[in-house]
Amino acid sequence: MKVTAYRTSLRRFTVPLRITVIGTGYLGATHAACMAELGFEVLGVDIDERKIEMLAAGELPFHEPGLPELLKKHTQSGRLRFTTSFEEAGAWGDVHFIGVGTPQKPGGYGADIRYVDAAATSLAENITKDALIVGKSTVPVGTARRLATLVQERHTGPGRISFAWNPEFLREGFAVKDTLTPDRLVIGLAEGDLDAEVILREVYASQLAAETPMIVTDYETAELVKVAANAFLATKISFINAFSEVTESVGGDIRTLADAIGHDARIGRRFLNAGVGFGGGCLPKDIRALQARVSELGLDRTMRFLTEVDEINLRRRDRVVSLAEEVLGRLNGATVGILGVAFKPDSDDVRDSPALDVAARLFNSGADVNVYDPQGNANAAKRFPRLNYVDSYVAAATGAQVVMLLTEWKEFKELHPEDLDGLVQNKVIIDGRNVLNVREWEDAGWTVAALGRKFDPARDMVGLNAGV
Numbered sequence: 515m516k517v518t519a520y521r522t523s524l525r526r527f528t529v530p531l532r533i534t535v536i537g538t539g540y541l542g543a544t545h546a547a548c549m550a551e552l553g554f555e556v557l558g559v560d561i562d563e564r565k566i567e568m569l570a571a572g573e574l575p576f577h578e579p580g581l582p583e584l585l586k587k588h589t590q591s592g593r594l595r596f597t598t599s600f601e602e603a604g605a606w607g608d609v610h611f612i613g614v615g616t617p618q619k620p621g622g623y624g625a626d627i628r629y630v631d632a633a634a635t636s637l638a639e640n641i642t643k644d645a646l647i648v649g650k651s652t653v654p655v656g657t658a659r660r661l662a663t664l665v666q667e668r669h670t671g672p673g674r675i676s677f678a679w680n681p682e683f684l685r686e687g688f689a690v691k692d693t694l695t696p697d698r699l700v701i702g703l704a705e706g707d708l709d710a711e712v713i714l715r716e717v718y719a720s721q722l723a724a725e726t727p728m729i730v731t732d733y734e735t736a737e738l739v740k741v742a743a744n745a746f747l748a749t750k751i752s753f754i755n756a757f758s759e760v761t762e763s764v765g766g767d768i769r770t771l772a773d774a775i776g777h778d779a780r781i782g783r784r785f786l787n788a789g790v791g792f793g794g795g796c797l798p799k800d801i802r803a804l805q806a807r808v809s810e811l812g813l814d815r816t817m818r819f820l821t822e823v824d825e826i827n828l829r830r831r832d833r834v835v836s837l838a839e840e841v842l843g844r845l846n847g848a849t850v851g852i853l854g855v856a857f858k859p860d861s862d863d864v865r866d867s868p869a870l871d872v873a874a875r876l877f878n879s880g881a882d883v884n885v886y887d888p889q890g891n892a893n894a895a896k897r898f899p900r901l902n903y904v905d906s907y908v909a910a911a912t913g914a915q916v917v918m919l920l921t922e923w924k925e926f927k928e929l930h931p932e933d934l935d936g937l938v939q940n941k942v943i944i945d946g947r948n949v950l951n952v953r954e955w956e957d958a959g960w961t962v963a964a965l966g967r968k969f970d971p972a973r974d975m976v977g978l979n980a981g982v
């Protein structure tokens with residue numbers, strides 16, 4: 515990129531650039547705080563007044579390691595502000611990132627993109643100076659091109675608007691690190707939109723200086739890269755979980771299998787952790803939305819394998835429930851201690867959480883369910899209030915006939931048999947995430963029923979107390 519092109523494009527904007535982030539949930543709040551950390555003036559915008567009040571006061575409405583510190587630092591320095599006013603955002607910002615939600619449609623498989631449409635429209639109607647709008651939400655392919663036109667139609671004020679797509683790949687639990695030092699940046703542009711590229715190179719100058727690869731492409735490729743990445747990750751997890759079904763049947767050790775194939779650099783060990791499967795606000799809804807979108811495009815068969823990926827994933831939840839039933843004889847009247855209810859560790863997110871789903875199913879089958887999650891209890895209680903939420907693993911395990919580890923928080927991975935001895939009625943633990951040292955627990959007289967291992971109650975139930 516020529517220096518003159520830089521100068522010409524940037525002259526139309528305030529430098530350092532003023533950045534707004536529309537939608538201040540997991541993605542948007544992280545992006546806003548990280549942009550402030552990189553030295554930009556940032557305005558976070560949301561329609562949720564309570565969320566904006568909290569963020570403006572420097573309080574993060576969700577759990578994300580490292581983010582509270584950044585939020586506090588930059589709300590105090592004044593570099594990071596929050597508002598519900600699109601009028602303020604449109605008059606002030608140079609670059610507007612859209613990071614609003616794209617949940618699964620109620621009663622359908624496709625993505626509900628009404629929030630993205632609303633955010634783009636509100637911006638277009640309120641922008642009064644030269645600006646760049648950058649979509650970040652995960653959307654069905656074709657959305658960016660449609661929105662680029664919509665924005666021009668709805669913009670009647672002064673200034674020129676460019677439109678780009680820049681999908682986000684951060685993981686919850688690592689959101690700050692992933693934003694500040696991403697594996698790659700992907701930018702989708704209208705053909706020949708040099709201005710937009712120049713501005714985004716300025717926004718991501720520190721990542722580019724650290725030699726982060728930047729892929730500059732068209733809108734469609736950028737949108738598809740995002741869903742392809744999530745579909746691949748989901749497939750990898752269901753691949754290993756399908757092999758779990760085999761090792762559960764014939765014997766064998768799923769962890770050893772994953773380690774062994776993972777040594778092949780073409781395969782890689784990451785995302786081959788067998789267990790109760792994937793959940794969260796993204797992988798499940800993104801593979802469904804991708805199938806729905808390609809069907810709309812007439813490619814009915816193309817992504818059909820993702821139906822299998824989804825079904826394998828959901829069968830893992832059935833299997834954990836059936837393991838509990840095999841261990842307990844019957845669920846009705848049993849007491850179960852559940853460790854972990856968030857969809858993954860280091861997050862309080864319970865959207866489509868396998869752990870919460872399993873806990874709810876056990877409850878609906880008549881079990882008393884004690885639940886402890888280091889961060890997820892409050893969100894889980896909003897969705898499923900009838901479980902017995904407790905504030906420690908000790909309280910969850912006390913009096914239980916079986917303990918089930920369903921989210922692999924560090925404090926659960928580091929449990930030793932003596933930590934639970936004397937608390938539970940039976941020395942039986944179900945390892946839904948394959949993280950315990952089975953030998954250690956078995957040597958201490960426990961029965962470990964893990965996903966991906968053959969389990970025969972008649973043979974394996976060494977830890978059952980007489981008379982229970």
Ligand SMILES: NC(=O)C1=CN([C@@H]2O[C@H](COP(=O)(O)OP(=O)(O)OC[C@H]3O[C@@H](n4cnc5c(N)ncnc54)[C@H](O)[C@@H]3O)[C@@H](O)[C@H]2O)C=CC1
Pocket residue numbers: 536537538539540541542559560561562565613614615616629630632633650651652653682683684685686795796
């Ligand atoms: N959570 C994650 O780790 C990642 C999420 N994504 C994608 O980012 C998008 C956002 O996801 P999350 O942050 O998890 O969702 P979220 O539900 O936590 O946050 C969405 C926010 O958008 C706000 N909003 C809705 N309509 C609005 C409007 N018209 N104007 C302003 N704000 C509005 C909501 O009030 C909410 O605060 C989704 O498309 C998701 O697939 C992509 C990568 C990572």
Ligand SMILES: O=C(O)[C@H]1O[C@H](OP(=O)(O)OP(=O)(O)OC[C@H]2O[C@@H](n3ccc(=O)[nH]c3=O)[C@H](O)[C@@H]2O)[C@H](O)[C@@H](O)[C@@H]1O
Pocket residue numbers: 652682683684685686687744747751784785786787788789790791792793794795796797857858
């Ligand atoms: O689009 C998104 O929102 C994000 O979705 C995922 O990130 P996230 O949902 O935060 O969490 P992951 O670490 O991917 O885990 C997803 C689920 O898969 C499960 N998982 C993960 C890895 C594994 O080996 N086995 C497994 O069951 C986790 O427990 C969790 O329930 C992707 O990893 C991110 O790159 C992406 O940006």
